[in-house]
Amino acid sequence: ERQKLAQLRRLPAETMDGQTVELLANLEVPLELPLIAQAGVEGIGLFRSEFMFMNRAELPDEDEQTEVYGAAVEAMEGDPVTIRVLDWGGEKEIEALQNSGFTTEISGINPALGLRGIRMLLRNPELLETQLAAILRAGSKGPVKILLPMVTSVEEVRATREILQKVVRRLKRRGEELPARMPPLGIMIETPAAALSADALALEADFFAIGTNDLTMYAMAADRGDIEVAKLYDPLHPGLLRLIQFTVEAGLRLRKPVSVCGEMAANPKLTPLLLGLGLRSLSMNASAVPKVKLVVRNISIAECARLARRVMEQTEPAEIRDLVAEFAEKSA
Ligand code: PEP
Ligand code: MG
Numbered sequence: 565e566r567q568k569l570a571q572l573r574r575l576p577a578e579t580m581d582g583q584t585v586e587l588l589a590n591l592e593v594p595l596e597l598p599l600i601a602q603a604g605v606e607g608i609g610l611f612r613s614e615f616m617f618m619n620r621a622e623l624p625d626e627d628e629q630t631e632v633y634g635a636a637v638e639a640m641e642g643d644p645v646t647i648r649v650l651d652w653g654g655e656k657e658i659e660a661l662q663n664s665g666f667t668t669e670i671s672g673i674n675p676a677l678g679l680r681g682i683r684m685l686l687r688n689p690e691l692l693e694t695q696l697a698a699i700l701r702a703g704s705k706g707p708v709k710i711l712l713p714m715v716t717s718v719e720e721v722r723a724t725r726e727i728l729q730k731v732v733r734r735l736k737r738r739g740e741e742l743p744a745r746m747p748p749l750g751i752m753i754e755t756p757a758a759a760l761s762a763d764a765l766a767l768e769a770d771f772f773a774i775g776t777n778d779l780t781m782y783a784m785a786a787d788r789g790d791i792e793v794a795k796l797y798d799p800l801h802p803g804l805l806r807l808i809q810f811t812v813e814a815g816l817r818l819r820k821p822v823s824v825c826g827e828m829a830a831n832p833k834l835t836p837l838l839l840g841l842g843l844r845s846l847s848m849n850a851s852a853v854p855k856v857k858l859v860v861r862n863i864s865i866a867e868c869a870r871l872a873r874r875v876m877e878q879t880e881p882a883e884i885r886d887l888v889a890e891f892a893e894k895s896a
Pocket of ligand 2: 754775777778
């Protein structure tokens with residue numbers, strides 16, 4: 565079994581009808597880098613930068629961040645690294661930020677609906693500028709992409725792009741080495757507003773990464789961590805699937821790459837459905853890659869599309885769950 569998985573690493577993630585699927589890794593801490601380099605992925609689809617800000621009294625400066633991002637870029641040896649700027653807020657608490665004088669939460673009424681992700685960064689542009697500068701500098705070592713968390717509007721993307729351009733000018737004046745090409749600027753789709761305005765956002769953003777963990781939470785109005793509503797926190801709810809479908813179709817129409825980087829992407833039972841909805845890029849914990857790749861290699865896009873069509877006709881999560889389970893059994 566283990567040997568089989570090792571062989572699998574070198575085989576392409578290609579369906580039986582010859583469609584390639586891009587499998588990428590999520591990174592939460594740099595300790596995972598050696599594992600990711602061995603996982604048989606084509607890059608890092610989600611580099612969560614939060615770890616760098618946690619459990620310390622002072623914020624990491626530009627040089628420190630450049631080094632950390634640069635190490636990931638070098639470890640991936642030419643495969644792209646998608647670095648998400650700081651997603652602070654909600655349940656996450658960062659001491660260094662509280663000590664910094666930056667504005668992290670004004671009202672404290674509902675942190676999940678407050679100054680989280682890109683909202684907090686645009687409220688504290690220096691924090692964003694430092695991080696963008698470090699990503700750009702790391703990008704001189706290999707391909708990087710920039711990913712924005714918790715986006716709800718085109719203005720947030722426009723404002724970030726302006727800041728990015730300002731940072732580029734500043735780095736040029738300083739004589740820093742920059743990427744040969746400007747890194748793509750993409751956004752997380754993890755709020756219903758973003759999903760349902762994906763067509764407008766696709767005109768501003770270079771790519772989408774669907775964050776199903778938060779998208780499920782915000783769509784279902786059920787906290788990720790609240791066991792009392794864990795039953796409602798259901799990625800197979802038709803409401804959530806329609807948000808994903810709308811996003812994927814907008815991306816396809818406007819030729820912007822779309823990936824899924826939430827937990828859904830790591831669940832091999834859901835791979836056929838995601839491919840059937842039109843997705844061709846999945847980013848997950850490195851340990852999930854072999855199982856997902858195995859499924860990809862055992863199915864055809866044609867049957868996935870049929871499954872997705874049937875699923876999208878259902879109105880109840882239980883029926884969807886049955887269809888998905890039935891398909892998984894049949895193709896196992
Ligand atoms: C998500 O929300 O699905 C996601 C990938 O981001 P995080 O889990 O870091 O919030
Ligand atoms: Mg998220």
